[in-house]
Amino acid sequence: xxxxxxxxxxxxxxxxxxxxxxxxxxxxxxxxxxxxxxxxxxxxxxxxxxxxxxxxxxxxxxxxxxxxxxxxxxxxxxxxxxxxxxxxxxxxxxxxxxxxxxxxxxxxxxxxxxxxxxxxxxxxxxxxxxxxxxxxxxxxxxxxxxxxxxxxxxxxxxxxxxxxxxxxxxxxxxxxxxxxxxxxxxxxxxxxxxxxxxxxxxxxxxxxxxxxxxxxxxxxxxxxxxxxxxxxxxxxxxxxxxxxxxxxxxxxxxxxxxxxxxxxxxxxxxx
Amino acid sequence: xxxxxxxxxxxxxxxxxxxxxxxxxxxxxxxxxxxxxxxxxxxxxxxxxxxxxxxxxxxxxxxxxxxxxxxxxxxxxxxxxxxxxxxxxxxxxxxxxxxxxxxxxxxxxxxxxxxxxxxxxxxxxxxxxxxxxxxxxxxxxxxxxxxxxxxxxxxxxxxxxxxxxxxxxxxxxxxxxxxxxxxxxxxxxxxxxxxxxxxxxxxxxxxxxxxxxxxxxxxxxxxxxxxxxxxxxxx
Numbered sequence: 001x002x003x004x005x006x007x008x009x010x011x012x013x014x015x016x017x018x019x020x021x022x023x024x025x026x027x028x029x030x031x032x033x034x035x036x037x038x039x040x041x042x043x044x045x046x047x048x049x050x051x052x053x054x055x056x057x058x059x060x061x062x063x064x065x066x067x068x069x070x071x072x073x074x075x076x077x078x079x080x081x082x083x084x085x086x087x088x089x090x091x092x093x094x095x096x097x098x099x100x101x102x103x104x105x106x107x108x109x110x111x112x113x114x115x116x117x118x119x120x121x122x123x124x125x126x127x128x129x130x131x132x133x134x135x136x137x138x139x140x141x142x143x144x145x146x147x148x149x150x151x152x153x154x155x156x157x158x159x160x161x162x163x164x165x166x167x168x169x170x171x172x173x174x175x176x177x178x179x180x181x182x183x184x185x186x187x188x189x190x191x192x193x194x195x196x197x198x199x200x201x202x203x204x205x206x207x208x209x210x211x212x213x214x215x216x217x218x219x220x221x222x223x224x225x226x227x228x229x230x231x232x233x234x235x236x237x238x239x240x241x242x243x244x245x246x247x248x249x250x251x252x253x254x255x256x257x258x259x260x261x262x263x264x265x266x267x268x269x270x271x
Numbered sequence: 272x273x274x275x276x277x278x279x280x281x282x283x284x285x286x287x288x289x290x291x292x293x294x295x296x297x298x299x300x301x302x303x304x305x306x307x308x309x310x311x312x313x314x315x316x317x318x319x320x321x322x323x324x325x326x327x328x329x330x331x332x333x334x335x336x337x338x339x340x341x342x343x344x345x346x347x348x349x350x351x352x353x354x355x356x357x358x359x360x361x362x363x364x365x366x367x368x369x370x371x372x373x374x375x376x377x378x379x380x381x382x383x384x385x386x387x388x389x390x391x392x393x394x395x396x397x398x399x400x401x402x403x404x405x406x407x408x409x410x411x412x413x414x415x416x417x418x419x420x421x422x423x424x425x426x427x428x429x430x431x432x433x434x435x436x437x438x439x440x441x442x443x444x445x446x447x448x449x450x451x452x453x454x455x456x457x458x459x460x461x462x463x464x465x466x467x468x469x470x471x472x473x474x475x476x477x478x479x480x481x482x483x484x485x486x487x488x489x490x491x492x493x494x495x496x497x498x499x500x501x502x503x504x505x506x
Binding site for chain 1: 383386401436439460461462
């Protein structure tokens, strides 16, 4: 009898301990600039030798805003909020009380005012962001909800594909139409936005390497095709111009062809 | 009937020798050496161990304390922070001036900047690793030429803050002296435009400037870097 009760209690204990601690609906990855278990980070220098090279590049003439929320885990909020600021030049009511400016006759996003901070706070709530970050579904629904509250419609177009999980041809085509995109990455590197640096006979790139999940706003691309002496294509480096969300190097280049895993990428259009 | 005590005393008296223990040993040619009790030997051993431990502790403190309280950046166990380990908190310009004393340029004369942030580790928000602002736009005239600069600015307060692109500054290959300060810089030529990475030190801070032409209208070269250092920095 005692043995029987022990077996029953053992089974009850085993079933209790197998219940997941995290509710099923909350298991979607949260994108933040925090480390998610990785430890390797640092820099990597890369040199690319070539005989000739071709560059296909474009970046929005309006660049990208580099404003930041002051809250923790807010990289997706930064990316989404800066997308709203980007489109505010077309729809002035998108970010209330915010106005871009012109300096020395050139377009500029100006100061980070309370209007910008209020918009970030609103998005943080609508996206369901926590200190651990934002889920992709939370990002999409939060952006839709915000745009709708401003009387606008936001369209997301997923542009993942066969080239490093990116439909690069279509992405290029759409970026040239002055649209912006948002990229979700898991492990990535950021380089100075005038990379690759030209040296005698080769290109030099310094990669700041990060492990973990991060979200950035994309406002252009630079595709490098390197050819050898016989005219054969030896390598291809594809960068996206991004608003990094970091305190330093606020604008940078994300190389999607090396040291990077693209999880998701969406074109954003507001009408 | 005699009591047990009385019987015991009688037996003891009957067995008592007529001479002492030492005399007995002497008579029987026995050499006797008195041994210390075990407990006494343990005490000596304990004291020896305690003395050695105390000396070792003092030596460890003498060596360890200066290292623990030293501010030297050479300490190998120094906690290091990258841009993903830090958070930002907005501060006013007058607060920045009050905290660092020397800012390096007059932000009030800039055409625009995003905001000023105190940079602190996520793990310890009491510490300040630096102060930063970005997209600072500054226009100056020199020799009747208009220069339009845009730059990101970092005042590093903690040498363990390994911000993005720090290696580009440490690769500086040129120097310029202006006023009392020594400016190191490198110009990196990119596919579309060039960026100058300028750094200098003053008091307990390191200053870093990522300088480019605003909307790429001003080309960054040795001449424009000189104009920037002489007309924007050190003011």
